Structures are given as C-alpha cells and as structure tokens.
Amino acid sequence: MQHSVIDREIIGRYIGQPGQLPPALRDQIEREWGNEPVQLYAMSDLDAGLRLVESWVALGPRRLAIARPHNGSWDVRSIDRLDIQAVHESPGLSANTLMLAGAPDEPPLAVARYTQRQRGAFENIRFVLDEAINGRTVTSDDADRVYSDAVARPIRDAQALVARRRATVTLRLLKYLAPYKRQVMFGLGAAAVITIVSLVPPYLAGYVLDRVIRPVQAGTMSRAAALPIAWLAIATMVGVYAIRQTAAHLRLRLMSVLGELVARDLRAELYEHIQRLSLSFFSRKKTGSLITRVTSDTDRLWDFVAFGIVDVSLSMIMLIGLSTVLLLLDWRLGLVMVLPVPLLCWMIYRHGERMNRVFLRAWRKWSRVTDVLSDTIPGIKVVKAFNQEQREIGRFDERNESVTDEFNRIHAMWTTFWPLLMLAVHTMTVSVWFFALPRLLGDGAALSAGVFVSFLLYTTMFVAPIEVIGQMARTMNRATSSAHRVFEVLDSEPEVRDAHEPVKLEPVKGAVSFENVTFAYDGVRQVLRGISFEVKPGELIGLVGPSGGGKSTVVNLIARFYDASGGAVSIDGVDVRKLDSGHYRRQLGMVLQDPYLFHGTVLENIRYGHHEASLGEVIAAAKAANAHDFICKLGQGYDTVVGERGHTLSGGERQRVSIARAILHNPRILILDEATSSVDTETEREIQEALERLIAGRTVFAIAHRLSTLRRASRLFVLEQGKLAESGTHRELLAIPDGIYRRLYEMQLQLA
Amino acid sequence: MNTLERAMPAYRDRETEPLELRHQSDGRLVAGIDGRRVAVKLRQCFPWSEPTRYISLRDSDDKEVAIVDNPSTLDNESRQALELALAEAGFVLEVTRVLDIDEEIEIRQWKVETKQGNRSFQTHLDDWPRVLPSGGLLIRDVAGDLYRLPDPATLDKKSRALLWAFVD
Numbered sequence: 019m020q021h022s023v024i025d026r027e028i029i030g031r032y033i034g035q036p037g038q039l040p041p042a043l044r045d046q047i048e049r050e051w052g053n054e055p056v057q058l059y060a061m062s063d064l065d066a067g068l069r070l071v072e073s074w075v076a077l078g079p080r081r082l083a084i085a086r087p088h089n090g091s092w093d094v095r096s097i098d099r100l101d102i103q104a105v106h107e108s109p110g111l112s113a114n115t116l117m118l119a120g121a122p123d124e125p126p127l128a129v130a131r132y133t134q135r136q137r138g139a140f141e142n143i144r145f146v147l148d149e150a151i152n153g154r155t156v157t158s159d160d161a162d163r164v165y166s167d168a169v170a171r172p173i174r175d176a177q178a179l180v181a182r183r184r185a186t187v188t189l190r191l192l193k194y195l196a197p198y199k200r201q202v203m204f205g206l207g208a209a210a211v212i213t214i215v216s217l218v219p220p221y222l223a224g225y226v227l228d229r230v231i232r233p234v235q236a237g238t239m240s241r242a243a244a245l246p247i248a249w250l251a252i253a254t255m256v257g258v259y260a261i262r263q264t265a266a267h268l269r270l271r272l273m274s275v276l277g278e279l280v281a282r283d284l285r286a287e288l289y290e291h292i293q294r295l296s297l298s299f300f301s302r303k304k305t306g307s308l309i310t311r312v313t314s315d316t317d318r319l320w321d322f323v324a325f326g327i328v329d330v331s332l333s334m335i336m337l338i339g340l341s342t343v344l345l346l347l348d349w350r351l352g353l354v355m356v357l358p359v360p361l362l363c364w365m366i367y368r369h370g371e372r373m374n375r376v377f378l379r380a381w382r383k384w385s386r387v388t389d390v391l392s393d394t395i396p397g398i399k400v401v402k403a404f405n406q407e408q409r410e411i412g413r414f415d416e417r418n419e420s421v422t423d424e425f426n427r428i429h430a431m432w433t434t435f436w437p438l439l440m441l442a443v444h445t446m447t448v449s450v451w452f453f454a455l456p457r458l459l460g461d462g463a464a465l466s467a468g469v470f471v472s473f474l475l476y477t478t479m480f481v482a483p484i485e486v487i488g489q490m491a492r493t494m495n496r497a498t499s500s501a502h503r504v505f506e507v508l509d510s511e512p513e514v515r516d517a518h519e520p521v522k523l524e525p526v527k528g529a530v531s532f533e534n535v536t537f538a539y540d541g542v543r544q545v546l547r548g549i550s551f552e553v554k555p556g557e558l559i560g561l562v563g564p565s566g567g568g569k570s571t572v573v574n575l576i577a578r579f580y581d582a583s584g585g586a587v588s589i590d591g592v593d594v595r596k597l598d599s600g601h602y603r604r605q606l607g608m609v610l611q612d613p614y615l616f617h618g619t620v621l622e623n624i625r626y627g628h629h630e631a632s633l634g635e636v637i638a639a640a641k642a643a644n645a646h647d648f649i650c651k652l653g654q655g656y657d658t659v660v661g662e663r664g665h666t667l668s669g670g671e672r673q674r675v676s677i678a679r680a681i682l683h684n685p686r687i688l689i690l691d692e693a694t695s696s697v698d699t700e701t702e703r704e705i706q707e708a709l710e711r712l713i714a715g716r717t718v719f720a721i722a723h724r725l726s727t728l729r730r731a732s733r734l735f736v737l738e739q740g741k742l743a744e745s746g747t748h749r750e751l752l753a754i755p756d757g758i759y760r761r762l763y764e765m766q767l768q769l770a
Numbered sequence: 771m772n773t774l775e776r777a778m779p780a781y782r783d784r785e786t787e788p789l790e791l792r793h794q795s796d797g798r799l800v801a802g803i804d805g806r807r808v809a810v811k812l813r814q815c816f817p818w819s820e821p822t823r824y825i826s827l828r829d830s831d832d833k834e835v836a837i838v839d840n841p842s843t844l845d846n847e848s849r850q851a852l853e854l855a856l857a858e859a860g861f862v863l864e865v866t867r868v869l870d871i872d873e874e875i876e877i878r879q880w881k882v883e884t885k886q887g888n889r890s891f892q893t894h895l896d897d898w899p900r901v902l903p904s905g906g907l908l909i910r911d912v913a914g915d916l917y918r919l920p921d922p923a924t925l926d927k928k929s930r931a932l933l934w935a936f937v938d
Binding site for chain 2: 032033034064068069070071106108109110111112113115117119120122123124125126129131133134135137172173175176177375376378379382385420499502503
C-alpha cells in the first residue's frame with residue numbers, strides 16, 4: 019500500500035486532525051492567490067493563548083497564507099513571500115513558535131504556534147522559506163503527501179500498518195492454510211471425532227444402568243439376556259477410547275506439523291522480503307524488533323495454527339453437542355446445566371480483562387527492575403568507582419519488593435477466581451442433584467437413575483471448553499498481534515526497485531557521473547542540491563567536507579541504496595535506475611568505518627560474496643590486505659571463529675579482514691567510508707598500505723576526515739551544504755585562497 | 771570560594787554579568803549584555819526540578835549567552851519579558867481527565883481532556899509515564915509532545931481507574 023494512503027488512514031484513525039488541508043479552504047486560498055497552487059502546508063494547533071485549535075499555514079510559489087477559523091468559515095490572511103526576510107523558530111518543551119520577520123524593527127509578518135506533532139510539517143515550510151531567502155528555489159510536487167507523511171511518521175515508524183480489524187488479519191492468516199487443505203480437513207475431522215466419541219461413554223453408562231443393571235436387579239431381565247449387552251457395552255467403550263486416542267494422535271500430529279509448515283512458510287517469506295527491503299526501512303525499525311518478528315512471532319503463530327484454531331472451534335462444537343445431548347436427555351435438568359454456561363464464559367472473559375490490567379501494572383514494575391540491571395551491570399565500573407554499590411542495592415531492593423507485591427496481587431486474583439469458578443460449576447452439579455433427587459424418588463416428572471448418572475458424568479465435561487472459550491479473546495489477541503507484526507513487514511515495499519528489463523553491465527568499467535542530482539531523505543529537505551560531476555574509470559576521488567555536507571549520501575546513491583530525488587546517477591553512461599541492482603552490486607565493493615564480520619570463520623568472512631574462491635586466492639588476498647600475518651597468529655588460523663560470540667578482533671584487524679574480502683570480491687567501483695578513522699598510527703599505516711594495493715585499477719570514492727590520507731587522490735570533491743563547493747587535486751585546492759579545503763587542512767595541521 | 775566553585779570559574783563569571791531582557795518590536799526576545807544586544811531563545815535547565823530558575827539564554831546558533839539563575843534578581847521589565855517567554859518555552863499539555871486508554875499493536879492509544887482542549891495521542895507500549903520530582907506524571911508521546919498530570923490522585927474516578935496500572 020502507498021505510504022500516503024496509510025498516512026491519511028493513520029491521521030484519521032489515531033490523531034484526530036484533518037488528513038489534509040480542508041478542500042474548501044484550499045480552494046479559498048488558491049482563489050485568493052489568483053489560482054496559484056498550495057505547495058506545502060501545516061496545521062498550527064496552538065493559538066496565542068496556547069489553547070488547542072485548528073489553524074493552517076499554506077505556502078504557495080509567491081505567497082504564504084495563514085487561515086484561522088472565524089464563525090464557521092475561514093479568515094485567510096496572505097503575505098508576500100518576498101516580504102519575508104527571516105524565519106525564526108523557537109522550540110519549547112511542547113510548544114514551538116515560528117516567526118516570519120519582515121523589515122527590521124517591524125512587527126513580525128506572522129507567528130504560528132504548534133505542538134511537536136506538527137513540527138515536521140512546519141520544518142518543511144521553514145526549510146523552503148530559508149532556502150528562498152538564500153536565493154534557492156525548492157518546490158514540492160505533492161503538498162498532501164508531504165503533510166501526511168510529516169504528521170503520521172512517528173506513528174508509522176512505531177506501527178507501519180494501521181491496525182486492521184482482527185477478523186481481517188485472522189482471515190489473511192488462514193489463507194496460509196490453503197496449500198494444506200487436506201491436512202486441515204483431516205485434522206479438523208479427527209478433532210470432530212474426538213468430540214463426538216467423548217459424548218458416548220456417559221450416555222452408555224446411563225443406558226447400561228437403566229436398561230441392564232436395574233432390570234436385572236429388579237428381576238425383570240435374565241442374566242443370560244443381560245450379559246451379551248454388558249459385553250457389547252464394554253466392547254463399545256474399548257472401541258470409543260481406541261477411536262478417541264487414534265483421532266487424538268492424528269489431530270495433534272497433523273496440526274502441529276501443519277502449524278510448523280505455516281510458520282516455516284511465513285519465516286521464509288518474511289526473511290526473503292526483509293532481504294529485499296531498502297535501507298531506509300532498516301533505519302526505521304530496530305534490529306531486535308525485526309528478529310522477534312521472524313522468531314517469536316512466527317512461533318506464536320505456530321501455536322495458534324496448531325492448537326488455537328482447533329481448540330476454539332472444537333470447544334464450541336463440544337459445548338453445543340453437550341447442551342444438545344443434555345436437553346434431549348432431559349430438558350428440565352438440561353436447562354439447569356446449559357443456562358449458566360454463557361454466564362461462566364463471560365466471567366472468565368471478565369477475569370481475563372481484569373488480569374490484563376494487573377499484568378500491565380506488573381509489567382511496568384518489572385521493567386523498572388530490568389532497567390536497574392541493564393543500567394548497572396554494563397556500568398558496574400562507574401558504580402564501583404563512585405562507591406555506589408549500597409545505593410544501587412537499595413534501588414534494586416525497593417523495585418524488587420514493589421514488583422513482588424504486584425505478582426502477589428496476581429496470585430491472589432487467580433487463586434481466588436478459579437476455585438470460585440469451580441464452585442459455580444459444583445453449584446450446577448448440586449442443582450442437578452437438588453432437582454433430580456425428588457424426581458428419582460417419585461415426585462414430579464419421572465427420571466431414571468441412568469439419565470441422572472449420565473448427567474453427572476456430562477457435568478464434568480463442561481469445564482474444559484468453557485475455559486477455552488473464556489480465554490478465546492486472549493488467544494485471538496495474541497495471534498492477531500503477531501500476525502499483524504509479520505504482515506507489517508511483508509506489506510512494506512522496497513523503495514529501490516529494479517526496472518522492468520534491467521541492464522547488466524558486463525563488466526562495469528567504472529565511469530560514474532552525477533547530473534544535477536538532488537536528494538532528500540524525507541522528500542523535502544534536500545541533502546544534495548544539484549550535484550554534477552564526471553569520474554573516469556580508475557580515478558581515485560576523495561570526498562571531503564564538514565559532516566552533514568552530503569558525502570555519505572553521494573556514496574549511498576552510487577551504491578544505489580537510495581534513488582536520487584532529481585537528476586540522474588549514471589554508471590558507464592547508464593542510469594543506475596535501469597541497472598540490474600544485484601548484478602551491479604556484485605561489481606561494487608565497500609570498506610566501511612566499522613566493518614561488520616559475520617559469525618563464522620575468518621575464511622568464511624573473507625570468502626563472503628565470493629564463495630568459490632580457492633584457499634590460495636584467500637591467502638593472497640589476506641596478504642595484500644596485510645592480514646595474513648595476524649590471522650596465522652590466531653589460535654586456529656583462518657578457521658578461527660570470529661564475529662558475534664566468536665574470537666574478538668581489534669578494529670584494525672577487522673578492517674584488514676574486510677579489505678581482504680573486498681580484494682577477493684574484485685570490485686570495479688570501490689567505496690571507502692572512513693576506513694582508517696578509528697585506528698592507531700601503526701595500524702593506519704598497515705591499512706593504508708593494504709588499501710593502496712586494493713584501489714589499484716579501480717574507480718574509488720574515499721570519504722576521509724584525515725585529509726592527509728587523501729593526498730594520493732586524483733581529485734578531491736569538497737561537499738558543503740549539499741553542494742559541490744570545490745573540486746581539484748590536493749595542490750590545486752590548497753592554492754585557493756580562503757578555500758574550504760585549505761581551511762580544513764590548516765585546521766587539521768594545527769591539531770596534529 | 772569552595773572547591774566546586776574553584777573548579778567552575780566560568781559559571782561564576784556569567785552569574786555576575788548585568789543582564790537586561792526585552793521583547794523587541796519584531797517579536798523576538800533580546801538580551802542586553804555588556805552593551806551587546808542578542809536575540810535569544812530560552813531553555814529551562816531543570817524544567818521539572820526547578821522550572822522558574824536557571825534559565826539558559828541561547829543565541830541563534832544555540833550557544834549559551836547567559837544563564838539566569840534567579841529571575842527575581844532581574845529588573846521588573848526583564849522579569850516580565852522572561853516570564854512571558856517562559857510560558858511558551860515551558861509549555862506542556864496538562865491533562866485534566868483521561869477518557870480512554872487502549873492498547874493496540876505496538877502502540878498505546880490515549881484519549882484525554884487537557885486544559886488546552888481534547889487530544890488523542892500515542893505512546894510506545896513499553897514507554898511508561900514518568901514520575902516527576904515534584905510529584906505528578908509526565909507522558910511523552912511518539913511525536914515528542916509532553917503531557918503532564920500534576921496530581922493523578924485528584925482526578926475523577928474513571929480517570930483514576932484507567933490510570934491505575936500506570937501510577938504507583
């Protein structure tokens with residue numbers, strides 16, 4: 019689903035403010051502006067007295083309008099954008115003020131106040147106005163989308179799908195059962211058999227008592243006539259239990275395997291989808307939360323498919339079956355048993371709701387306990403250094419006591435409730451006795467001893483299904499929450515997608531060109547503003563400039579982690595958007611500031627991306643990367659396990675393994691992102707040496723803070739505020755008086 | 771001069787500077803320090819522990835130009851200008867009634883009445899209201915807005931029942 023549609027839904031459902039500028043107001047503003055379009059807008063939700071209101075600020079190509087509600091219509095005041103000479107924003111705890119200043123010492127042209135919720139939308143307006151004051155024009159193509167994105171983003175980041183009705187989610191989950199129709203039918207069939215045959219033994223007991231035992235005892239039936247029936251009854255019982263347990267085996271087996279298959283399918287689909295998603299998705303979601311979705315959430319869904327669905331549907335069948343049989347046996351006694359059932363289900367449901375509240379409170383207090391642990395255990399050095407052990411023990415004890423009180427409250431509740439519920443069931447049983455005994459003794463409608471016994475046996479069967487149905491809401495809640503979290507990921511679309519018939523560059527030569535490239539992560543605030551350059555194959559380009567200047571964005575666009583908002587990035591003259599991105603990235607290498615090594619051996623890590631490389635090639639690459647020596651010194655050489663839970667390598671060692679990996683990968687275009695920033699001088703020299711071997715004959719883009727490392731670059735690109743401010747060789751740039759590069763270089767010399 | 775003061779001379783210097791605060795005709799708050807006039811924004815150093823004292827005055831680059839440790843030492847006009855600006859900078863929504871708290875997937879949905887009007891907002895499920903040093907609760911929603919409940923015990927019965935799980 020499109021983000022803008024989700025955003026509008028989020029705003030409508032959760033935030034309770036208009037999902038867009040009211041159309042009538044938009045018409046009114048555009049009419050007043052002589053049909054110029056509204057390009058951006060934001061809702062100003064606080065008035066001068068800091069009360070919550072709905073006012074709007076709209077921005078057009080030449081004017082800005084402020085609309086305040088007035089007697090059921092809108093009071094619109096427009097100001098000329100050329101009159102705005104400065105924009106001041108004062109952020110507060112919850113109230114922000116945007117002030118548009120005109121001539122100095124004149125009252126402000128306009129003042130808008132708003133809560134943090136509207137801040138993103140106002141930031142966009144402020145950005146465009148600031149740019150205009152600095153002589154740059156920024157336009158937005160879709161005001162509605164930009165507004166809804168800014169307002170809904172915090173909620174969307176927390177919950178990417180609007181919580182749909184539980185029924186919709188459940189139905190979608192059930193679709194995953196479609197490939198396994200046969201197993202589902204058999205599983206449900208087996209479960210139905212269990213239910214039906216379970217009803218037989220009590221009935222049989224009553225039947226044998228009335229039709230065999232009592233007649234024989236009364237002398238109205240001979241033992242000879244009774245015996246075959248008795249044997250038949252025993253045989254039936256044997257048959258019933260044999261069938262029941264066979265069906266139970268089938269049901270458990272089929273459904274647990276089926277649940278596993280569904281969970282496997284979901285996990286596979288989920289993981290495959292996660293791999294295809296763009297980097298922007300990962301910057302929004304926490305790693306832990308994604309891992310939970312693939313593991314615990316799918317596991318919970320297994321539980322639901324394997325047991326939840328069947329348990330709930332069978333308990334319903336069981337209750338209906340029991341009620342029918344009881345009413346058919348004796349409707350008066352039947353009513354005594356059946357009428358209280360809905361009440362019992364409701365009681366269990368209510369109890370569950372109350373427990374939820376208590377659990378919530380206990381959860382909050384429990385997280386206070388874990389907070390102390392996750393604070394003090396990693397920070398134990400500080401605790402000891404400041405001699406705060408006693409204070410921390412006290413803090414923990416206080417919270418531990420407090421959470422124990424809550425747990426005891428929970429125990430008090432459930433240990434009271436369940437005996438009470440059983441008491442209610444027993445009351446029903448006693449009621450059956452109360453109504454049945456006088457009838458057994460001859461008062462009122464006749465009742466046979468057999469029917470009475472059947473009733474007593476059936477009574478015991480009521481408890482289990484009532485319990486399942488009472489907890490149905492909770493089971494469904496848990497399953498739909500998990501399903502929702504899984505579907506949320508599955509429904510996220512990768513933002514970078516390959517063209518219909520992608521081009522494969524065979525091989526990539528390494529010419530990179532940027533043609534008036536603009537880029538904004540959020541669609542409005544540009545990080546790159548019209549950058550153009552041409553790089554020939556084999557050039558070493560150093561990207562320098564203050565942080566936030568756009569260096570990382572340039573390499574992100576070259577690697578096609580994102581697509582440019584405007585202009586074009588081309589590789590060997592072909593727009594990257596037309597390339598087969600998988601094929602292209604195989605010819606692209608990256609060495610990052612903090613290289614990531616996967617859990618596995620050094621060998622596996624060097625071979626990552628090039629699994630067929632021979633051991634000789636691996637050693638050659640490691641030697642070129644100055645890594646061979648230290649690898650040999652590791653306990654198990656190239657077979658030493660590193661990465662998470664493995665042998666810990668130092669930053670410089672990891673860096674050299676990652677360089678070996680890049681050398682083996684043999685990319686045509688190489689990106690070095692601050693590759694030597696976090697190591698000591700000696701290690702830096704070794705890495706530098708390794709890098710020099712790596713970069714030979716490739717197009718290289720290197721980001722570095724230490725400018726001295728870039729002296730060998732063919733050219734340096736100085737990026738400042740998203741623009742290519744200077745470019746040339748080290749020598750050329752130093753020759754520019756008051757140049758940015760020269761200033762940065764001199765500053766570093768002074769620090770060195 | 772005690773050890774702490776000797777260790778922090780910069781703090782003492784600023785404290786003794788004469789300071790004048792005015793609202794300029796263009797709407798901005800301007801601080802006059804030693805003959806200089808600088809447009810400033812306010813930042814409370816202790817919004818909950820000591821909201822009306824230790825106010826940091828910051829220029830357009832967000833650098834501190836002065837700190838007002840006690841507004842009562844300012845001249846009348848400066849104090850009024852400071853209080854006016856502080857009302858905005860320290861503004862948070864004040865909850866007077868809780869209408870509903872509902873748990874959804876990943877988020878908790880709150881419907882409240884505030885002194886400023888009705889409002890719905892959302893928090894992460896594992897974000898709990900914070901107990902303030904002066905008492906009362908503070909809730910931060912997913913967008914960063916703050917909601918203050920000065921004294922939950924004095925709210926109506928339904929609000930208290932809804933808040934029960936969140937208050938000690």
